[in-house]
Amino acid sequence: MVRPDASSLPLRLSIRVGALAVLVLHTVVGCAHAPAPATPPPVVVLEGARVFDGEALSGPATVVLEGERIRAVGPRGSLQVPANAQVIDYSGRTIIPGxxxxxxxxxxxxxxxxxxxxxxxxxxxxxxxxxxxxxxxxxxxxxxxxxxxxxxxxxxxxxxxxxxxxxxxxxxxxxxxxxxxxxxxxxxxxxxxxxxxxxxxxxxxxxxxxxxxxxxxxxxxxxxxxxxxxxxxxxxxxxxxxxxxxxxxxxxxxxxxxxxxxxxxxxxxxxxxxxxxxxxxxxxxxxxxxxxxxxxxxxxxxxxxxxxxxxxxxxxxxxxxxxxxxxxxxxxxxxxxxxxxxxxxxxxxxxxxxxxxxxxxxxxxxxxxxxxxxxxxxxxxxxxxxxxxxxxxxxxxxxxxxxxxxxxxxxxxxxLGLKDQGAISPGMVADLVVLDSDPLQDIRNTRSIHAVWRRGVQVRGRVTPE
Ligand SMILES: [Zn+2]
The missing domain is CATH 3.20.20.140 (Metal-dependent hydrolases)
Structure with a gap:
């Protein structure tokens, strides 16, 4: 869901990063031989696509993924993202949940x-x-x-x-x-x-x-x-x-x-x-x-x-x-x-x-x-x-x-009782379909698949015969 009120989002981000740091610490303590990870967990930023929230399409948005989940969603330019995040430009495209x-x-x-x-x-x-x-x-x-x-x-x-x-x-x-x-x-x-x-x-x-x-x-x-x-x-x-x-x-x-x-x-x-x-x-x-x-x-x-x-x-x-x-x-x-x-x-x-x-x-x-x-x-x-x-x-x-x-x-x-799937909002699993065309204009535009993301990783591109 794209939140028109972006003011609370940096706070949400910092809380989540804090929770993650605790998790990393646990992992390190649990394994005496592993060195502390030198790099923070991967953050991926999907920039510029319109996002389907279950009711309507947003304007151009930023979707931040961290690990297998969606960390934040907001209007384009409204979110703070880590400097080392991988940024992918999806301007002009539409993202729907898997x-x-x-x-x-x-x-x-x-x-x-x-x-x-x-x-x-x-x-x-x-x-x-x-x-x-x-x-x-x-x-x-x-x-x-x-x-x-x-x-x-x-x-x-x-x-x-x-x-x-x-x-x-x-x-x-x-x-x-x-x-x-x-x-x-x-x-x-x-x-x-x-x-x-x-x-x-x-x-x-x-x-x-x-x-x-x-x-x-x-x-x-x-x-x-x-x-x-x-x-x-x-x-x-x-x-x-x-x-x-x-x-x-x-x-x-x-x-x-x-x-x-x-x-x-x-x-x-x-x-x-x-x-x-x-x-x-x-x-x-x-x-x-x-x-x-x-x-x-x-x-x-x-x-x-x-x-x-x-x-x-x-x-x-x-x-x-x-x-x-x-x-x-x-x-x-x-x-x-x-x-x-x-x-x-x-x-x-x-x-x-x-x-x-x-x-x-x-x-x-x-x-x-x-x-x-x-x-x-x-x-x-x-x-x-x-x-x-x-x-x-x-x-x-x-x-x-x-x-x-x-x-x-x-x-x-x-x-199916899947509480963290089926929507694009913070905390949900990042199962996403990136479309070239707007499916609300014509439902057949769901066939204009540009990329498919599973659990925060792009797994497929366009559908092409073998
Ligand atoms: Zn059947």
Missing amino acids: LISAHSHVGNVSGVETGRSFYTRENISRQLARYAEYGVTTINSLGLNPPLFYTLRREMIRNTGGADLHGAGPGIGAPMGAPPARGMGLEDDQVARPETAEAAREAVRDMAARGVDMVKLWVDSMSGGLPKLSPEVYRAAIDEAHRHGLRAAAHIHDLEDAKALVEAGIDVIAHGVRDRPVDDAFIQAMKARGVWYIPTINLDEANYIYAEHPAWMDEPFFRAAVSPALQQRFDSPQWRRETLASPGAANARKAVALNLENLRALHQAGVKLGFGTDSGALPQRIPGFAEHRELELMTQAGLTPAQALRVATRDSAAL
């Missing part, structure tokens, strides 16, 4: 294939680096995670090579139900499928003990084709999650399931309602209980939009996100023809229209929104690009660019 996806997946996809065999450290590291390249600095892998997740989360919850990794562990689905194991190449250790309430509690206890950020549930009969998680089982899972201080998020498709889950105490509806228009009872229940809603509009759009080949598919920003195998599919005239003619495409168009309509109603009513796309769950849900497309789709549902950006930063941080 984007935070509360609904993505890792380790499910390689090229045009999906399956358990892709849940590897190497593949996931590459995917997290891709997210960071696109300015998505934190992701929440919302289910389908086998036990390797627990190790990777410990290592990558504060990642330096890519986006921070949070997640839900495996999640809970119905036996033989959603998420469909066969269609997605899932194996038994990627989804818990308890048959009883007690088994559901046991599954949640196991996830909590091994380390998750959230508990994921799937409540969807897939148009009546599969058994659905029973209310008895999901009520037990939600209650057990809450006993462990964890939020519970549910995959849904239909309004009736969403309503029943809100009644059962769910914290996050992780997809848009796509079978019918939401009604006032649902809106009021969401508001009364403070339930979050993540629309994931791009999910259904991705089932047809690439076959239409819109002009942006030829831009480097898109092509850099697409694997060679997926690009080959998109380039195939036969694939495009068959996809556009398929019943799935027609259904997906209806789902997108309903999702947009419902998002408009929920947003106007003031329901809390989170940001996510389900990127990484299937090949066409393209990590990095999907998030920028989702921002654009949210504006098609009536959010202003500033409102969409706020959902994708500050609000998503709140959904």
Whole structure:
């Protein structure tokens, strides 16, 4: 946040420097052989960019980084900075907080294939680096995670090579139900499928003990084709999650399931309602209980939009996100023809229209929104690009660019309980995206990435195909 009143900032700076000196002293005392550090900790000054504070853009500003955090923000020229600070001129550019996806997946996809065999450290590291390249600095892998997740989360919850990794562990689905194991190449250790309430509690206890950020549930009969998680089982899972201080998020498709889950105490509806228009009872229940809603509009759009080949598919920003195998599919005239003619495409168009309509109603009513796309769950849900497309789709549902950006930063941080991410203000982690163009003029300007900073270090420049 840019403070118009800069008079208190030098004081704030001196207090923080004082606290840091104490910290350094502790470190030196703790290690008898280490000489006292000769140089103060690195201070980086980002000079001249306009800064998005969650509501509006500031005028030209100065952002001071110290270590991995933002130390101060103020109008350009208003802050005292150390003489030896590294100064970077970002005049004319715009800085937004790193984007935070509360609904993505890792380790499910390689090229045009999906399956358990892709849940590897190497593949996931590459995917997290891709997210960071696109300015998505934190992701929440919302289910389908086998036990390797627990190790990777410990290592990558504060990642330096890519986006921070949070997640839900495996999640809970119905036996033989959603998420469909066969269609997605899932194996038994990627989804818990308890048959009883007690088994559901046991599954949640196991996830909590091994380390998750959230508990994921799937409540969807897939148009009546599969058994659905029973209310008895999901009520037990939600209650057990809450006993462990964890939020519970549910995959849904239909309004009736969403309503029943809100009644059962769910914290996050992780997809848009796509079978019918939401009604006032649902809106009021969401508001009364403070339930979050993540629309994931791009999910259904991705089932047809690439076959239409819109002009942006030829831009480097898109092509850099697409694997060679997926690009080959998109380039195939036969694939495009068959996809556009398929019943799935027609259904997906209806789902997108309903999702947009419902998002408009929920947003106007003031329901809390989170940001996510389900990127990484299937090949066409393209990590990095999907998030920028989702921002654009949210504006098609009536959010202003500033409102969409706020959902994708500050609000998503709140959904995930991340108190020091999602905003540009003193004390926050310095996860920043520097843009060449103003995203409040046109939300598609979030694609004009100039640089990405992770924890106070510039990790990426412009997005370019390899
Ligand atoms: Zn998902």
